[in-house]
Amino acid sequence: MYDKFLWIFLAFTGYVRSESYSEELFIKPLATGYVYSFFQFTIVREDNAFRHSSLFPHSLGDIINRFHVDELNVDLTSGLWRHKSWGYPAVDAPSGAEISARFHNDTIDVNKNWYGLTNALSGLLCTSLNFINSANSYESSADRVYRYSNLPRENVCTENLTPWKKLLPCDSTRGLSSLLNSGHVHNANYHSLGIHFRPLCNAGKCKYELRQTVSLVYDSTFISLNNNYDWSLRKMFGTGLFKTCPLADFSKLYIDTSSNSSVPYLLSQEPDYFLKDNIAVYNLISIFHLSAVVPRPKIAVSELRPLLYTDRFITGFGQEYGGLVTRIYNEHRLPVTAKVIENIPWFLPIYYHTLIVSSNGVRVNPKALIYKPGKGRIRIYYLEIVLELAPRSVTEISVQFDYVFLKWQEYPPDANHGFYIGSAIVEVTIPRHATSLTFDKSFIADNLNSSEADYLICLKTENFIITLPTPDFSMPYNVICLACTVVALAFGPIHNITTKRLKLTTAKYVPGLASILQKLYMWVENIALSKKINKVGNSAAVKVYAPEELSYHPTLGHVSEEFMNNQVYISYTKKWPLLKH
């Protein structure tokens, strides 16, 4: 089996291809029983005209080609990476969707390409990237062709993983990608899918690299059925590795064994070799399974406590005095220069005069500060602060904002859920030994070997949700109805007052609705009566009174005297019925 693989391997490398492919998996047990696994599938290509491709995904190549993309980073993440206890991830991505792209320098209409790109990617990856518009994307003034945006509300699920896997040359049938079963992937505490395309230029000669990455963090107390921090490939991914991808130049698995010094643990297979003493490397050739027996330590000691981590929260009570606080903890014994970038959406207007930067409670002046005020529905509030973080200090950046009313159509479905505010970005250069994986080179193995002094990392802070004042959404219709009613009610009397007047006149027959009804009633009665009369066969004599025969009745007016007498009599009899007797 090994021999057979070897010649396939040789045959593939021997054949001159303009593209190469490799699969790598990096596993690192974290403190408190978490296991971090990072998959990287790398395609390196020599030209950037994507008309003809053998390994590079044609659909993505077409998008890159069509929209003149020079560099592209897409991350789809679910869950929060806890820097304080987990250290640094290989790729730091905030919860939700994050995309940044740099276009070719000669691109004329960068915005058009940017929206085209996000729309195409939303179709390709089944994400909501098509909701990216000028109101939530950031364009740098220094770099004309760069765009960045994040969608913190994006839910990442299996519909994103499936198209992501389709971009791999071996799909999910062979190789490390066969470990990515959606049921298990989405069971993880944290998972992040990434697509990273960049040119790697060296002395004028460029190579183009596409890295597809997956970061997964499992809690081994959940996956191991005993009380230990045991983990294995099968427990994490539901399956072992059966076949490697025949198209890959190499498939490797790395295990960071540095935590072995404090809590010794046992691996089921002897590694092929060690890199830098503490990275166990396995060359994956055929069926492969790995499990680790990790005893539960008496005290959890985190050796991964990072030099720098962040914290972010909102202040204020109710919907008043809203404030946004970002804290940066520097545990290093040397001062560190950090760049903090806040992208605040337009519906959260911040007050620049309330911006306070303090270090250990003492107000400090930032080294540099760029502030671009936002514009309602058009532009985000952009705040970039360059700071020198004192050794072993906590630096706090706080700014106040307002809760605003939106137009009723601008509220998302389920508006009472609240509005997500994306993460801030903290860029710092820290010593390389303090970082996790680095990405100067295409492959993990090369990067683990690299020995340059410092490395720039990007920390993404937490997202948060705020509740803006939410209206009753039947309001517009109510307003229309109410306004119409008021107008109608007001109009009638005003019209009457101005065009008519009340006037006393002598009684005069006025044909109105009441009289018509009365006539109608009489007519019906007459018909009924006349029928009766016809049946009975007699008629009543009608007596006509002369005016002098009439007398005046206080309510009925002129009536016959006979009627008057009767009335008096009836009233008497009614009032004093006993009198008569």
Place this chain on the structure above:
Amino acid sequence: MDVIEKDNESSVTVKTSATNDSDEIWEIIDKEDDEDLRNLSAAVYAFILLVIGIPLWWRMTEVQRHPLPYSQISELSSMDIVIATDIFVFTKNPSDTERIIEHIYTKFNSTMFSVKAQTSTLIHSDDTFEKLETAITPLGSLQLIETTNVDSIVAGLGRNVYFPPATDISILMDSLERLLQTDALSDSMISMLNPGKHSEDAQVVAERQRRVRPSSNYNVLLTVVNPEPDKLRVSWKPEIPLNRYLQPLLNQLQLIANFSVQSQWLYLIDLIQKPVNLNGTFVLDKNQAQYIITPLEKKLGSGVSRDPCIHFVVYVTPCSFIPLYFHENNQLTTAMMSARWGGVQFLNADQIRCNESTESFIPDDLSIMSPIVTQFHSLIGVPDVSKYVLLMPHRSSTLRTWQLDSMYRLKIVEQYTNARITLTSLARLLGEISNIVIIEEVGKAVTESVEAAINVLQCLEKGQLEEALKFSKIAFETSEFAFTHPSLLALLYFPDDQKYAVYIPLFLPVMIPVLMSLKGVKKWIQLKYKI
């Protein structure tokens, strides 16, 4: 004024005869009566609401409609396509020539063509065959040449058609009809204008149904599928043969459409249907091609482009099924075509490469590309007249000049008819659905499209094929742009019942008093001016 006061006084005098104190007060009030003012204000209400308010409301709630050339659109459907075509006839005997010309006129009288047949002056009787081939004839024309060099009717590489002396004129006319594609042209028009109707000729109908839908841009995607990359290595770069064999043809067609050629490799996609083993040869029925296409489809598309894509799939046969063929009408072929979609072919590697596989399999470019080029011809609509006329052998994927001419004619008719249908449907829709918005941009596109469509007809009548093609492309593109513009639907979801639910509670209580007061105003005016 006087009349009313007198009238009022008279009524007052009648009342005063009752001699009452309160009546005197009423008398004073009546004298102060401001009937003029009241009626005037009622009239002003009516004026503001009816003369200013309603037209203003009407104007503001009106759906925006940029003026469209409706009359020209309806004129289009009454205009016929007339294609002016020159046919030059050359025979040794002038009386034969006359007879042929006469027959041509009677034959093409009732078709789309307005044929102008004449005696050829371009060639001489003593020209060699080679020289005849190089004769330059105008675009869109045909030249019938009687020559002893051929045994039957032969269509040349240029615009020449050769026939031996003593050819039956009716056979010659039939061949001429085939070469000019009168049937295909009218069929494509009829089928588009009246769905369900088509030509009686089955081949013409089949050819039309095979053609990809009209567009001004196409993607051509060659996909090589290697289901077993671990067992068989294929060393082939599709871009080289694509450039060599397909590109000259695409350059030739650049006036018709832009083609963007791409290629990709896919791996590890297995056959869903297991082929039948017939004495060591594996066979898949032609009808089972969907079992190859369907699993591929989900990985083929790029999804970014809106243009139709012509797919060619080269499926490297898995080692266990070599050699694999399609079975069609008792014949075994490696390639098959799917109408309007593209083609699939099997690439059978040598069994030796499969088993030993120390070196990669290098396929033959020409054997892969020749079915692709043939399928491409069918898909874009190159007429197949090989049944009726002998064709002079051509050592290239490019088209013969007369074939290109007929492609031009076909595309003009197709694009023009498409534009015409789109424009008339748009005009009809606008009449039926009042909520469709026509913004200025769309309105201009429609006008441009109509003008281009009229230009197409004019150019065709003059026989200017290239200009007509240009205009038909403009007409097609602008009409599609106008019809599919998203602004059309901006107000479509606002139904009338909702509109009235808002308007009636407002207008009904306001309008009733105003309209009722009009009666009083009318009386007042009549009285005042003694009408």
